[in-house]
Each structure stands twice: as structure tokens, then as C-alpha cells.
Amino acid sequence: MPTRLPPLRQDFLKNGAHVYLRHLSVDCVIFGFHENQLKVLLLKWQNGPWCLPGGFVKKHESLQESATRTLRERTALKDLFLQQFFAFGDPSREKGKSKNEEFKNTWLADRFITIGYYALVEHSKVKPRPDVLSDECAWWDIDSVPSMVYDHHQILEKAIDALRIDLYSHPVGYNLLPRKFTMPELQRLYETILGKGIDRRNFQKKMLSLKILERLKERKTGGAHKAPYFYRFNLTQYKRALTVGWAGWF
């Protein structure tokens, strides 16, 4: 830790409690999907460990607004649909915090409950950059994330569970796939998120039964196999399912 804090940081530690609610933070788990890889976006504290991009809740801000602003300020990411997935409130979740000399006698020394949000983005479409408090902002493969502060590993695990469970009740893919795509491409997206193979016939049958896909007349040519049809999402149905979950599961 630096012996002399920069002015901005001093002010944040000293006066943050006038701007933000006590005891409350937000943490964002940003999943990146690109070429059948699932990644997560992490920040590195200056001279410190890696962490999820997180922040605090201003006195007149909603939780969703806090998460959106935090992400914009800390990573320069905008226009993501952030999905709240869990509030983490174990009193021992911030292990090692009491040893942080910089936080001593400040509002940051208190216990914090953090509200977790996640989003899934096509990671080549976004250009994250670190904020003034961070050394780095980088994508990590979800199977090989570095050591992280506090309970951020558990928050990540819970976000992966939430993302997988949401696959069973909500549509996914609109902002991850090209406008028209084939059934095998959609299947690979699901397999990547679930971390396992799926039976081709069951997948196709299931997907078509959900009534969010429209088959185009065009086929994709150039592969070794029989040219597969292109599909696109029916956006009205897709958005409806995003809001209410699958109405037609049974």
C-alpha cells in the first residue's frame, strides 16, 4: 500500500459515507462469450488482488442503477442487461478486511452485504478499461481465474449456477450470436455455458418447442455435412420469455 494516498482516494475513504449507503455494495459478474469460450471480467486492485468489478449504492439510487453505474465507471462497459442473482450477507464474507490499514476507522471497515448482478456479453464487442483505482481490467477463462479478494470466488460460482439455471427458464443468445445462426451454433452456446455436451436431437426438439426461433429458407453452405438451415430469434416471443420465463414448458 502507498504511504501517501492520492487526494481522490483519501476523500473517498473519509467522506464516502455521506454519498453512499452504509453496509451495502454491488458486485458484477460479467461473463464473456466468444468463439465457444466462457470468460469473466476481473479488475486488479492497485498493488492488490484481483476482484469482481464492484461499487457502492448512492443514497438516492436504485440497486440496478448502482450496478450499471459501477460497471460503467470501473470498466467502461455500457448498455448491458444486468440480472440480479443473489445478496451475499455472511458476516464473515470479507476475510482479511480488518487487517487493511487503509480502511481502519473509515466507513469501509464496516461489514458489507453485497448484491450480485451478472451479464453475458459477446466479449469482442466490448472494450473494457480499468478505472483509477485499478491496475488492470482483463478477461479470464472461467476455469482458471486468479486468486480473488474476500468471497469473490463464491460469488462467481453462484453466478455460474444462476446463469446455468436461468438457461432452463429463460432464452439466451440474442446478443451473443450473429443475427442468423444455425442450430449447431446455438447448441454450442448452450454447451459452453453448461460445460457439457447435449444430445443433438433433444436439443433441437426442445428449442423448437419453445417457439422463440424462426427458421429461414436459407441454408448455411460450405461445411462438410449437410447444409444446416439458418434460424433467427422471434424477438417478440424472445422478450416475452425473458420477462416471464418459459410459458410452455409443459
Place this chain on the structure above:
Amino acid sequence: MPTRLPPLRQDFLKNGAHVYLRHLSVDCVIFGFHENQLKVLLLKWQNGPWCLPGGFVKKHESLQESATRTLRERTALKDLFLQQFFAFGDPSREKGKSKNEEFKNTWLADRFITIGYYALVEHSKVKPRPDVLSDECAWWDIDSVPSMVYDHHQILEKAIDALRIDLYSHPVGYNLLPRKFTMPELQRLYETILGKGIDRRNFQKKMLSLKILERLKERKTGGAHKAPYFYRFNLTQYKRALTVGWAGWF
């Protein structure tokens, strides 16, 4: 409002902030299921409106512990599996609160973020009773709940959505049905929660594919139709699915 507050209530208003975290509460949506009816348990503030049973988070308590304790203290309900479903953090969620003279200049006048929990119980098995702050504790049919304080209607709506979506990813029924039950009885439970009819063949096929049911040799006799088989839950599989969601959806 009474002009003179009872001592316990005075102390709570004056000194609560020494015991509880600021800005944070928990609210419990307790669904009761009995004879194909879905109900919700509500409290009535003394001389005031109806509300969900809620409370505050002690300084060294986890959120889950707060919800469990709150429910026990306020309704005498114990041993429920409370499922966290959403954190409500709209800054305007507590409409009318600023007019409450009793809260003025106390920690309760602050803005509160509330963490919602729900549980589903066989309501004839539990004996709720109101706490000292409430006039009544009663089950209401979910289609005809009375006017409630703040955003409690929205919290209830969100809990119903969460319960329905959880049906698609998690098993339900173990503590709601008798130890052995028929497929039509299980289907009626699902239909009641979803608020709609389900095709009998699809339901049976789906349920059997989830591998949480064991068919017994015994059949239920006495009905007008062909005697249906009894089933019971395979508890190992059931509990696994409760934790990880359906592994075998595809």
C-alpha cells in the same frame, strides 16, 4: 397510532440502530398449500395495514439467519427452508413512510433495502401466531390479498414469479404431499402453483424423466377411474436436484 408508545416499542425505535444494520431489512413470503389452494401468510400492523412478515438484520447475523429469526419471532413458524429470491432497492419503495410520525427522527425513517425470502409449506401443519407488534397473523388466498404497506404487493408478485420459475429448475412437493402420492396429485400441486392446467401425458413424461420419483407396487383404490400407482420421492435425487437444479433437462 397510540399517543403513548409501549416501552418495548419506544426502545426499538430509539435504540434499534445499535442492534441492527442500517438500511437493511428482510421480508418473508410464506406460501401455504392445502387442498389445492395457494395462500400467503400476512401480518397486520397494530392499528395499521397488512404486510409481509419482515424484520431487520442484526449486526453479526447472516441474511438467512435474519430471515429465519424474523419469521420465528413474528409468526412462530420454524424449520422452514427459506429461499432468497430478490433484493428490492428502489429508493421510492416505501411510499408514505415519511408521513409516519412515529418513525420521525429515528433510524426507521431511513431508506431500506429489503431482501426477499420465500418458502412453501403445507399450511395445515403449521400454527402461526402474531407477535407483539401485530394485531393478526392470517392466511390469505393469493388471488384476494388485502391492501398492503409499501411495495409488499410487488414483493409478493415477484415471489410468485420466482416460485413458478423455480418449478422449472427445482423439485417441489416433498413437504407438501403425503409420503406416497399419485401422479394426478402431484400434477394438481404443479397446476395450483402455476395457476393453469397442464397436459396429463406431458406432465407424466416430464416428471418421470427427472428421475426423482420411485413408483411403488401399490395402487390407490377407491376412485372412479383406473386405480393410479403410488409414487414417492427418491430423496437422494430430490435433494441433489434442489441444490444443483435439473442436471438432465436436455
